[in-house]
Amino acid sequence: MYSGGPGSGKGTQCSKIVQEFGYTHLSAGDLLRDEVKSGSENGAMIHDLMNEGKLVASDVIVRLIVKAIQETDNDKFLLDGFPRNEDNLKAFENLTKIEPDFVLYLDCPEEEMIKRVLSRNQGREDDNIETIRKRFRVFEESTLPLVDYYASKGKLRRVDAARSVEEVFESVRAIFSSTEVRPRPDRHCNCFSFLRSFCR
Secondary structure, eight states: OOOTTTTSSHHHHHHHHHHHOEEEEEHHHHHHHHHHHTTTTHHHHHHHHHTTTTTOOHHHHHHEEEEEETOOOOSSEEESSEEEHHHHHHHHHHHHOOOSEEEEEEBBHHHHHHHHHHOOOOOOOSSSHHHHHHHHHHIIIIIIIHHHHHHTTOOEEETTTSSSSHHHHHHHHHHHHHHHOOOTTTTEEEEEEOOBBOOO
């Protein structure tokens, strides 16, 4: 699983990981935004929550992720921005019976991420200073305990994301290259999760 706050560079790092190691990138945020664009009733609800900087219900996100997993033949997945809270974690593990091989945590100072987000021009409604700060606060309350949880299980891999793209990827590459991936006979899925890491 892959974690990094907005502007921490996780989208860029995900692309590099996919290219070099052959993982299928599943971004919780992208799946949610695609659902919003679909114009469905579910999408309208998600739109309102995201604009308010609130978290979407776990069962909604898990259904979107499971659907995306079922639509690909790859057995290696990079979960980006998920889980974000304990409820997400329980819903995902109960439904899929999958536990990540490790969690990569992109560590970047809050003010640096805000500067990066405000300087990018992706046309996202939730890329404004008020919403970004709300997302930081939600992270501290809901996601930070998961970082501690995975650290206690020896699954957390922390990377300093305040450096250049290439410097960060050198650290990321070393982690992926040194990690032994064991085949999963039950679901044939090797799962790496990147939590959203808004940093303290």
